[in-house]
Amino acid sequence: MTIYFIDGQFTKKDSLNISIDDRGYYFGDGVYEVVKVYDGELFTAEEHIERLFQSASKIKLAIPYSEQQLIDIAKELVKANDVKTGHVYMQVTRGASPRVHQFPELAVTPVVTGYAIHSPRPIKNIEGGVSVKTVEDVRWLRCDIKSLNLLANVLAKQEAHEADCTEAIFIRDGVVTEGSSSNAFGVKDGVVITHPATNLILNGITRRVVLELCKELGISVEERGFTHDEMNEMDEFFITSTTSEITPVVNIDGKAVGSGTPGDVTKKLQEAFARQIPLSVARD
Ligand SMILES: Cc1ncc(COP(=O)(O)O)c(C=O)c1O
Structure with missing residues (x-):
């Protein structure tokens, strides 16, 4: 069964808890990356994670992790899911808050989710x-x-x-x-x-x-x-x-x-x- 990352934890799908108020769900208010895995190793991970931070910054979203922490999470997902050839998907949304278009008044923590999955080269x-x-x-x-x-x-x-x-x-x-x-x-x-x-x-x-x-x-x-x-x-x-x-x-x-x-x-x-x-x- 696939192991996911959410709320700072590695967990199985059954126990995933995504809020209906997540702004990713309401507005697509977030950013994402896909990193390829070859032979169990991430390919050009630094470039992808750097772009994730650039995308986040362009929409005024502060990712609550460092670039190195996200790379480590991606590596952990590859290991936990025993992926040899496949990819890691990671996304960051502005977080969960009652639906208004403007940013939430009260600070909410952005939601970082991810998983690693087997996918053959086409x-x-x-x-x-x-x-x-x-x-x-x-x-x-x-x-x-x-x-x-x-x-x-x-x-x-x-x-x-x-x-x-x-x-x-x-x-x-x-x-x-x-x-x-x-x-x-x-x-x-x-x-x-x-x-x-x-x-x-x-x-x-x-x-x-x-x-x-x-x-x-x-x-x-x-x-x-x-x-x-x-x-x-x-x-x-x-x-x-x-x-x-x-x-x-x-x-x-x-x-x-x-x-x-x-x-x-x-x-x-x-x-x-x-x-x-x-x-x-x-x-x-
Ligand atoms: C619109 C768009 N352009 C280009 C790319 C290719 O980007 P990359 O080589 O970083 O996967 C993607 C990848 O998903 C994309 O969605």
């Missing part, structure tokens, strides 16, 4: 590529915050799902921003192009790893908004996220990307990424 998608559907980006203007408010992302992903696509790619004012739960990259004439890390996207941890790998491999990068039309003319396309790693996109809105198979630059980046994770897992 090898089929990583190797074969996926189809995506473009949708209008109707989200707010603070997409840099990893907020629990994900309704626009949920609706976009559902739209993609109904079209037999794995991911929805957001288009704002004709420009490709990111996926509903991933960052988006095009490759044209050997150059990797991706939206800059502004308020219009989440600066993904995997995105940052990929940009580092491009540097190491001598692949040119342009961090700029590219248009929907440019997207349709890319030689290659791929998405990145903690759980989907580097996933090639082989079809956009029913039209093949390039040859319709994962491209060479994408594959080179995947190989470099696989070298960063434990060998036994990379060969899974």
Whole structure:
């Protein structure tokens, strides 16, 4: 049975006590992170926890733990749940208080919850590529915050799902921003192009790893908004996220990307990424 973290304690689901007045429940008033686990070890945990604190600070939420304490809690969850390949989910809400929109008058303690769960790497998608559907980006203007408010992302992903696509790619004012739960990259004439890390996207941890790998491999990068039309003319396309790693996109809105198979630059980046994770897992 899964062991969860809540209220400073590790506990089983049966004994979880979440208040109906939790502001996460009422308003999505909180932030979260997902950290990948390979071979029982957290991957880029410091970067994720640092971003959690940045997201919290941007919504004026004080996390009642230090970064190191949260990393230790994540490690404990991995151990308690005996997770080898999987992920840790952690969220922090502003706490429980009678429902008013503004922050509670009386100080309430933010609620930190988390769990670790087994989840295999999506090898089929990583190797074969996926189809995506473009949708209008109707989200707010603070997409840099990893907020629990994900309704626009949920609706976009559902739209993609109904079209037999794995991911929805957001288009704002004709420009490709990111996926509903991933960052988006095009490759044209050997150059990797991706939206800059502004308020219009989440600066993904995997995105940052990929940009580092491009540097190491001598692949040119342009961090700029590219248009929907440019997207349709890319030689290659791929998405990145903690759980989907580097996933090639082989079809956009029913039209093949390039040859319709994962491209060479994408594959080179995947190989470099696989070298960063434990060998036994990379060969899974
Ligand atoms: C909207 C959005 N963009 C990008 C990402 C990718 O971020 P990361 O690589 O840190 O998982 C995510 C991950 O869930 C996301 O939800």
